[in-house]
Amino acid sequence: MPGVISRLYRGDINIDFVGKRKVWYGLSVFLLAVSILGLVLNGLNLGVEFRGGSVFDFTRTPGSSIEQVRETVADAGVHQVIVQQAGPNWRVTTESLQGEEVTKVQQTVAKKYGITEDEVSSQVIGATWGGEVSQKAWIGLAVFMIAIMLYLSVAFEWRMALAAIVALVHDLVITAGVYAWSGFEVTPATMLGFLTILGYSLYDAVVVFDMIKEVTGKLGTSAKMTYTQAANNALSHTLIRSLNTSLVAILPVAAILFIGTTLLGAGTLKDLSLALFVGMVVGTYSSLCVATPILVTLKEREPKWQALAQRVHAKEAAAAKAARTAKEPVSAGSQNVTAQATDKRKKR
């Protein structure tokens, strides 16, 4: 294990991400299926912003219990009272209330727990609000996808754009799946997190693609490497960078998540950072194991690269034959890994 860590530390590691693409595709298809199943069976636990309702927040006084708070609020003539603990506060969700009813609840609670009315935060959401939020989110998503497709097509090429978008959709579905199965509440802040994943998921992919473009750009007629091998090299090469950039992106989000859950309980901080956290982890995986393999799959269909691959394979076969006749083992080290991987591909 220390060996692996120090190799990681030196940035000296060579994993055949592309060669194992069937494994990744399988894993991703499985995850997607589970996510979609979750979305269909469980659905998303939509927050009060989508259902419509009222939320009250106030400081938890010592000795108050959930039952007690529920009774107090119900005494104000309100129904569907749900009491939750949120950090140092009570969070009470009720049906959607009118102005005077809100005041009444605030007064009742303030009186009971010896706080002033102003210390009871309230939130009243009409049932259509969430609809508007999610409608805008969908439009935003669509516009973003188109804008990014165009941009990546210009900055790189359409295959890279397509691969990046597929990876993006993959991330979004799996993140949504995590929400469906875990029952985490989906609020507008969560949707915000979802939308932000867009940027981050692509960020990694863009860094990797930039490297692939550079490396494969050098691949001419010299038949040393196939596109697949070059892409895989580029990927391994940027692995440390990808992991590091993902890690420094995830660390602040983890900090928000930590503070959001421990200090404040439910709220914007937690909702947003949870979605971001899940999305970023999935996004890191997909930029390495989904985006690049898809790109390679697309690229290997191009005649130019097919021809190159044939030449390289012929050469390799000849070299292998020569090696067998010489009965000499292949040199040790990570070249070994590459050679094995190449063999596997040939068998397919």
Place this chain on the structure above:
Amino acid sequence: MLILVMGATVALQKAFVPKFGLDLAGGTTVTLSPVLANGKAPSQESLDRAVTIIRQRVNGTGISDAQVAKANDNIVIQIPGAGRDEALRLVSTTAELRMRQVLAVAAATNQPAEVPTAAPTPSSSAAATPAATASESTPARQSAAPSGNASPAGRALSKALTAPSPDPSTSTRATTHRRAGAGAARAKASPSPSAAASPSPTAAPDDAGDPLAGQDTSGIDPALLDEFRKIDCTAKNRGQGALDDPNKQIVACSDDGTARYILDKAAVQGTEISGAQAGTDPTTGEWIVQVDFKSRGATLFADITRRITSLPAPRNQLANVLDGVVIVAPTIEEAIPGGSARISGSFTQKTATELADQLKYGALPLKFQQSSVVSVSSTLGQDQLRGGLIAGALGLIVVVFYLLLYYRGLGLIGMASLAVATVFTYLTVDVLSHNAGFRLSLPHIIGLVVSIGITADSFIVYFERIRDEIKEGRRTLRSAVEVAWRRARRTILVADAVMFIAAVVLYFLAVGDVAGFAFAMGLTTLIDIVVVFLFTKPLMSLVARLRFFSKGHKLSGLDAERMGRTSPAEQTLQEA
């Protein structure tokens, strides 16, 4: 340089702490969504009008620092301080225009000093309108352009009401010599408080105790008479947003607080107005407002004008009530059957256009529903602010720690870049909040914290490139730094462009909090580019000259062991 300039701005303005949004400072945020019968989007003009009306109502209640703004098709009202029920009620009622016959009229208050005399001077009528007086320097200016002032209700009618205005007899004369073509008849905006209130001083010049003295009170609900006697129209809130029942008589103030009225049941609803335009009278060249009615409205308007035109003043006035206040109460000079009326008076282009807008959009039944009402107590706001700041600090510390652990000496450069970016961001937010009305909210803070990652990403990309170059056998760090920069620069720009596109799309298409978050993200992406180009890269070039780094000291992050120059895997890549 930029930082120095911004730092100086901050120091000069003595504005070291950015202003906070209501979710951090405590307060109520109301989001109103327009409801239209056919599900269409409301016109921007009608929304603007609604924003103006709501702003006037909120200002009328004396709440300071409230913000009323359009956000896409919604209107967002932010009221500092938690639990302002009154304000909530005010902002959520629908403004509808109604035309009511004037039954009685008097000056704004009962104080004798403020009752205009029979021959009012501009100064005495100004005394009755403290709100208007505040911003008016001279009586002369007042009569020249009274509605150009900044009084909360400085709208069209203040002109007609405060100008040393004709008494009813003058306006009658006006009718005779200004007769337009068939179809369009006209009404004259002449109800100056002086003229209207003249019966009062005549009856009891020194006893202004009863504003109704000398007026015909027949047919008026007795309860309203009391209310009328008590109402003080010089108060800041003159009843804006009051829900007036169209089937009842009401007491109302003029919108500039100079007069009070008792008004009959609504004769014509604003919904019956089909349009209103400001224009000039072709013969006299003076500004007028032309109002057109729909067919039912035309009939109703013809009926009411026919009925009241022969009545004595003030009962021949038809008040237009918008949002609980009388915006104009012209004297009807003749029956107007054609479905098209003209209001003349001493308008300027500005006041005429304003009145036309009020009539036109007051007529639009732009109903709102409260999409969301969020009131955050100041304690919760402080908690969230603290939470956001702690999260930011924690995030920074963890990232810095990781950078130092992984990149050693290079990590210091990264740390310095992060510090510069943090200071830069803080100053930007601060300057924006004091000069561009920016309010730091929780989503902003999260956006800023999250983008620590973006900033760090950029120099990680650069550092890795430098290490690549050294691994590939570039012997001197100085050349490696330059070559790596050329390659990293492109990657950084492409990646930042992706983030920026995301931020822009989110900003323009999102609702509420999302926009704030996107704004923070876009801002920090830009700052990141500035910092990487103008700070990290030059610093790296400088540092490359130091022995500590160029000789690959153990702690520099560039030592031979770290580079793994002999790695066979790297050889493979170089061959490619």
